Amino acid sequence: xxxxxxxxxxxxxxxxxxxxxxxxxxxxxxxxxxxxxxxxxxxxxxxxxxxxxxxxxxxxxxxxxxxxxxxxxxxxxxxxxxxxxxxxxxxxxxxxxxxxxxxxxxxxxxxxxxxxxxxxxxxxxxxxxxxxxxxxxxxxxxxxxxxxxxxxxxxxxxxxxxxxxxxxxxxxxxxxxxxxxxxxxxxxxxxxxxxxxxxxxxxxxxxxxxxxxxxxxxxxxxxxxxxxxxxxxxxxxxxxxxxxxxxxxxxxxxxxxxxxxxxxxxxxxxxxxxxx
Ligand code: F3S
Numbered sequence: 001x002x003x004x005x006x007x008x009x010x011x012x013x014x015x016x017x018x019x020x021x022x023x024x025x026x027x028x029x030x031x032x033x034x035x036x037x038x039x040x041x042x043x044x045x046x047x048x049x050x051x052x053x054x055x056x057x058x059x060x061x062x063x064x065x066x067x068x069x070x071x072x073x074x075x076x077x078x079x080x081x082x083x084x085x086x087x088x089x090x091x092x093x094x095x096x097x098x099x100x101x102x103x104x105x106x107x108x109x110x111x112x113x114x115x116x117x118x119x120x121x122x123x124x125x126x127x128x129x130x131x132x133x134x135x136x137x138x139x140x141x142x143x144x145x146x147x148x149x150x151x152x153x154x155x156x157x158x159x160x161x162x163x164x165x166x167x168x169x170x171x172x173x174x175x176x177x178x179x180x181x182x183x184x185x186x187x188x189x190x191x192x193x194x195x196x197x198x199x200x201x202x203x204x205x206x207x208x209x210x211x212x213x214x215x216x217x218x219x220x221x222x223x224x225x226x227x228x229x230x231x232x233x234x235x236x237x238x239x240x241x242x243x244x245x246x247x248x249x250x251x252x253x254x255x256x257x258x259x260x261x262x263x264x265x266x267x268x269x270x271x272x273x274x275x276x
Contacts, residue, residue, distance in 0.1 A: 002254070038092065108137065199226055212262050240273040
């Protein structure tokens with residue numbers, strides 16, 4: 001059986017940076033926590049917990065020590081509230097997510113109705129939206145949401161970094177007819193499109209496709225959807241232990257890719273299990 005492993009599988013720049021910052025902080029500090037999980041990988045979060053990094057959900061729970069801001073950022077209100085506390089902040093927000101937050105801030109301060117293309121419940125989206133402090137802001141997940149937008153004179157679009165370019169393009173098209181002036185910031189991260197394009201190409205060649213990553217990871221779920229559209233025999237797994245041998249019945253080629261928050265050791269274990 002041939003295995004096609006995506007070169008882009010695993011940590012992106014922002015996740016690698018956040019993870020390194022978290023492990024370094026854990027080495028040098030005693031009281032340390034993260035506000036929400038650092039990245040969407042339960043297995044990596046567990047490793048950090050072993051090093052003493054607790055995951056806290058609310059600013060109110062943090063009473064001192066050091067707090068790490070996760071790769072996809074927090075809301076401006078949370079950051080302000082942390083600033084008022086006696087805590088040291090290690091900001092591991094990915095610089096590309098920061099850019100999207102800055103664009104939302106700029107657009108709203110310049111009087112644009114802000115449209116964020118993304119998933120309403122995702123922490124990155126909630127973070128970006130919080131920076132649009134003035135005027136109206138809408139989160140639009142799909143073309144139907146865009147159709148439902150009210151008309152306005154000036155509209156500014158920002159995207160969740162892990163969105164697909166196709167979704168952004170379709171929504172931009174609909175928004176063109178919703179306003180007189182449209183400003184677009186393409187804040188989709190290159191790492192996402194490179195990973196998605198490679199996944200498409202591998203899924204076309206594979207009889208079975210494995211997508212590795214947290215079930216709570218938006219980019220992994222999207223990757224699994226993209227692969228499933230091309231190859232219905234696509235399985236989304238978090239660890240090698242979830243692989244079932246009957247998935248590979250009659251398969252000659254197995255494709256493997258992984259989300260941006262999937263640690264290398266998990267990918268290696270999956271490859272080994274498939275080879276076995
Ligand atoms: Fe940053 Fe792009 Fe990764 S936005 S966290 S480098 S997917």
